[in-house]
Amino acid sequence: MQGIENQHSVAGSTAEVLASINYLVVVLISLFMAIALTNNLVAAIGDRRTEFATLSLIGSTVRQVRGVLLRETAAATLLAIVVAVVGSVVAVLPFSIVKTGSPAAAFGVWPFVGSAVFGGGVALAVTYVAGARVIRSAAVSGHRA
Numbered sequence: 001m002q003g004i005e006n007q008h009s010v011a012g013s014t015a016e017v018l019a020s021i022n023y024l025v026v027v028l029i030s031l032f033m034a035i036a037l038t039n040n041l042v043a044a045i046g047d048r049r050t051e052f053a054t055l056s057l058i059g060s061t062v063r064q065v066r067g068v069l070l071r072e073t074a075a076a077t078l079l080a081i082v083v084a085v086v087g088s089v090v091a092v093l094p095f096s097i098v099k100t101g102s103p104a105a106a107f108g109v110w111p112f113v114g115s116a117v118f119g120g121g122v123a124l125a126v127t128y129v130a131g132a133r134v135i136r137s138a139a140v141s142g143h144r145a
Helices: 004-009 015-047 049-057 061-102 111-144
Strands: none
Touching: 004 061, 015 111, 049 061, 061 111
16 A cells, blocks of 8 residues: 555655655564464464374374475465455555556555565464474374373
């Protein structure tokens, strides 16, 4: 939405200052989202330690269990991205039509791609790191049982 506003504002006005503030707020919200996502994923993966130990006991390797976990996270992340894109288009489309008279400005690719890459990257990286740690400890405790 800020991109649409930037294209249709008067140069040298307070709009440039407001744009900077808006971008700062978006960065802060994105960082908060990354922290919340990390906390939720670490807690959810930690709660599955027993499941990972069971998979280890029935013969799954650490690599196989990690692969399953990453595929689950990738599927959930893709679904979240699709829902987020639909929601953001529904939110930005009326603003675009009112501001520009056309819905075309609502379909700028880079904000969607940037958000998807950032969110997906955080989800997969946290899953890989936390999953590797939990799966490894579950495999060790599973073989002792």
